[in-house]
Amino acid sequence: MVVPELRAWRAARPRVVRVARSVGPRLVRAAAAVKPPLVRAAEVVKPPLVRATEAVKPLVKRPSTVQFTTGAATLGLVVAATVVTAAGPWDSTGQRTAERDWAASRERAGGADHGSVSGTSGKEPAPAPSAVSVLAGLGGSVDSVGSVPSPTEKALSGVLGPLLDDPALGTDRAGVVVDMATGKRLYGKGADDPLTPASTTKIATAVAALTAAGPEHRIATRAVLEPGTEEVVLVGGGDPTLTARKDADGNASLRDLADDTARALKSRETGKTGKTGKTDKGGKGGKGGKAAEVTLSYDTSLYAGSAVHPIGAGNTNLAPVTALMADEGRLDDSSSGPADRSDDPAADAAEKFADLLHERGIRTTVPGTSKASARAKTLATVKSPPLSALVERMLTSSDNDIAEALARQTALAAGEPASFKGGGAATHEQLKKLGLPLKGAKFADGSGLDRADKLTADLLTALLAEAADQDRPELRPVLTGLPVAGFTGTLSKRYEGRPGTGLVRAKTGTLTGVHTLAGTVVDTDGRLLAFAFLTESDPPTDATTTQQGLDTLASTLATCGCD
Structure with a gap:
């Protein structure tokens, strides 16, 4: 006997399949x-x-x-x-x-301009009501949601309009919601008004860098030897994640560079004398093959213009922007968030490199500035994680140092000077090639710390829709790097007790008097939506109230079928 498939099962089957695909790997790990x-x-x-x-x-x-x-x-x-x-x-x-405990221990560090906000709870974030919706929405098949109803403009206006009109959000407000499957704008208020975007600028920085340099691009730091001399030059390539710490945690290691450089120098000296040179584990000096003293220099000429951001020197949110630095010039053991920074990260990195060479049996002079010639021979090279990983880290933790580095990588790929101005021009040109709505847009930096930056809610949602395009898989890190509400990055301490927990993925933006939120959400019907909400006010509004208002807007999208 053939039992006919129930109508209810036919309707529910696509969601059940998505749930099964999402849960399957977890069951395997649980069984193991x-x-x-x-x-x-x-x-x-x-x-x-x-x-x-x-x-x-x-x-x-x-x-x-x-x-x-x-x-x-x-x-x-x-x-x-x-x-x-x-x-x-x-x-x-x-x-x-x-x-x-695992969920609560995930990255909590706020972004550089997203420190803890007064009035928020320090308790562990509540478990997400459903992580499956987030995974299904970002799984790569936007067309799979085409069979479910899309929210109507009238319904969205009815629920979002009153929330966005709340005076507590500030004097200038804008909001846009877009259906990711069709690209259709479902809601818009002040959609084309250029406002200060704060750190949501990083979404534009990410898209531009990924399209200009490519997701597999890695940033190299080199040690080279000038021909006919004993001068070793440490050449900065603009890698903000280069680390001098013992645990490199997947980043390019200054210690590894010292290992390989010392080994190459000793091998060269051995070739001159004909003696057998030996090195112990890690490249440190052993018997024989002792290298003579070398002149150590460092080269930061890859970058142009001022290294100091317009916000001024001595800011805990950003180190001086230079082509050579270790651990983002941090003076503590932190890896994200505000921290005291070195006034000269390049000189500090070179001095650390000298110390590491000394430990490996290579004597050096006190490092000084220089520029490596085109004839210099490469002794050793270390490379950053791929740009895709840097983009994700930048967006999750709102890392300003990575953002400025990525803007300069875009400039270098486009043939522009690697400066604040060159990075902004290259970003604008790259987004123009993608056909994105750039009316009124201005890119003064890559991080969003500069109040001269101007973006529209329409552009932010267009960037997110572009990242979800199946024909542009190289942009997927823009979506996967977005913080998850209540769990990761700059949203780890927000959304407590709100329905958007675990369902909203969004980039935050915060400056005095400026609060923004742009990202993706899957509504109750399973439809993937992109949204951008921007507020600006002088005098500034209460930060806690305004951020909670933006969180409410995004949570409303998560719980509203609105069809």
Whole structure:
């Protein structure tokens, strides 16, 4: 007999498939995690079960149906209890403690201009009501949501209009909502009004860099030797993630560069003397092959113009922008957020490199500035993670140092000077090639710290829609790098108790009197939407109230089918 497929199942099947695809990998990881405890539990339970079997064997030659069912149920309970215990511990709400702690421990560091806001709770973020919607929306198949209804302009105006008209948001407000499947604007208020975007500028910086230089591009830092001399030049390539720390955490390592440079210098010296040079693990000096003293210089000529951002020197949000720096010029062990910075990151990086060479048996002079010639021979090179990874890190943590570096990479790819002005011109030109709406747009920097930056809500949503285009997979890091509400980056401490938790992915922007939010959300019908909300006010509004107002706007999209 053929049972006809129920209408309700036909309607629900696409969502069930998406859920299954999202949950499947997690089940595999969960099974792998509980397997060892289950094996141990089985070993413990096996002897008593054997003894119990031997004891009842004489009494029951053939178990009845009731006996068989009872035994199977009991064994099932034992196994279930073992699994629950192994996967625990569990708290009083029924949530696995380890899972809760993992979610709460995800990156909490605010972006450079997104420090903690007064009035927000320091408690652990609540579990997302559904992470599946976020994953389904960003899974790469925008067309898959084409069969579900799109919100209507009238319905969205009815729910968003009153919220955006709230005077608490400030004197100037703008908002746009776009259907990512069709590119159609579903809601617009002040859509074409250029406003100060703050750190949502980084979305434009990301799109421009990925299209100009490519997602696989890596930024190189080199040590070169000038021919006919004993001068070693440390050449900065503009990698803001270069690190001198022992744990490079996937970044280019100044220590690795020193290892390889020392090894190359000793090999060169050995070739001159004919002696056998040996190096121990890590490239440090061993017996033989001792190199003579070298003149150490450093080259930052790749960048042009002033290294000081218009916000001024000594700002904890950004180091002087130079082609050579280690650990973003931070004077502490932080990796994101505001921190005291070096006044001369390039000189500090060169001095650290000299120290590392000394540890490896290479004597150097005090480093000074120079410019490597075209004839210089490369001794060693280290490269940054791919641009796609830098984009994600920049967006998640709102990293201003990476943003300014990416703007200069765009300038270099476009043949413009690697400066604030050149980066802005190259970004504008790159977005123009993509056919994006640039009326009124101005790019004064790559980070959004400069109040001279001007973007429209229409442009921000167009950038997000471009990143979701199936024909532009190279732009996908723009979406995957967006912070997740209540969990990651600059949204980790926002959205507590709000329905947008785990469903909204958005880039934040905050300057005095300026608050912005732009990103993506999947509504209750499964439709992927892009949104941008910008507010600006003089005198400034209350920061907490304004940010909560923007969060409410995005959460409303998450809970509104609005068809």
